Amino acid sequence: xxxxxxxxxxxxxxxxxxxxxxxxxxxxxxxxxxxxxxxxxxxxxxxxxxxxxxxxxxxxxxxxxxxxxxxxxxxxxxxxxxxxxxxxxxxxxxxxxxxxxxxxxxxxxxxxxxxxxxxxxxxxxxxxxxxxxxxxxxxxxxxxxxxxxxxxxx
Numbered sequence: 001x002x003x004x005x006x007x008x009x010x011x012x013x014x015x016x017x018x019x020x021x022x023x024x025x026x027x028x029x030x031x032x033x034x035x036x037x038x039x040x041x042x043x044x045x046x047x048x049x050x051x052x053x054x055x056x057x058x059x060x061x062x063x064x065x066x067x068x069x070x071x072x073x074x075x076x077x078x079x080x081x082x083x084x085x086x087x088x089x090x091x092x093x094x095x096x097x098x099x100x101x102x103x104x105x106x107x108x109x110x111x112x113x114x115x116x117x118x119x120x121x122x123x124x125x126x127x128x129x130x131x132x133x134x135x136x137x138x139x140x141x142x143x144x145x146x147x148x149x150x151x152x153x154x
Contacts, residue, residue, distance in 0.1 A: 001109040003033035003069075007052040011045065015071035015150075022108035029104075029129040033067065035150035042092050043069070044083055054081040058093045058101065064140070066091035066128070067103035070112070082115055087101055094143040102140040104130050 001008055016026040036043035036057045043057030053076035058065040067089060072082050093101055102124055105112045116139050124140035126132060 001045050003031070003036040003057060005045070006074055007045050007047075008055055010041060011052055011055040011071055011073065012069055014073060015069060019104055023106065023135070029068070036068075039096055041065075042089070043098075044085060044088065046085060054085050056089055058081075058087050058089050058100070060096075061102065061127075063098065064100045064102050065089075065096070065098035065143075067101055070103075077118060083119070084121055086115070090141070090143055098143060100140055102127065102138070104128060105137050105139065106130075106133075107135040110112075113139075116141075120149050132145070134145065 003012075015104055035041050038060055041057060041059035044055065045052050046054035051084050053073040054071065055066065056070035060066075067086075070082060070085065077139050101121075103116065103121070104127075105116065107113075120140070121139035121141045124138050126136065126138050130136035131138075
């Protein structure tokens with residue numbers, strides 16, 4: 001899906017309003033919808049009963065993929081949708097030859113920090129628009145192919 005698709009636009013605007021509530025202003029990171037067009041990036045929207053409820057994407061940032069605009073609508077939270085979307089974004093970034101995923105979240109988003117940390121993200125040096133912002137939390141993860149597990153023989 002395109003970053004500027006109407007369903008994506010609605011969810012991104014909801015996310016921006018959540019930033020206003022939590023930080024007093026929207027995210028000012030420059031974003032060009034073309035950044036999320038394959039093969040340079042990808043933007044996904046997930047639906048429940050035909051209603052868009054989750055979104056997120058990645059864009060190339062040098063050799064890394066940068067995760068952007070992860071959001072789950074309040075009515076759809078607590079169902080594991082963010083974790084499913086994150087796994088798919090990691091899978092597609094790896095398939096596009098990116099060996100790591102980086103992201104910026106913030107101190108006023110503790111549930112996002114917990115999600116990323118539980119998915120193996122660790123602190124990385126600051127980068128991008130919020131490289132020196134005191135409330136910014138910069139995280140990254142090496143992307144690897146999951147090896148299938150073999151059952152042990154008795």
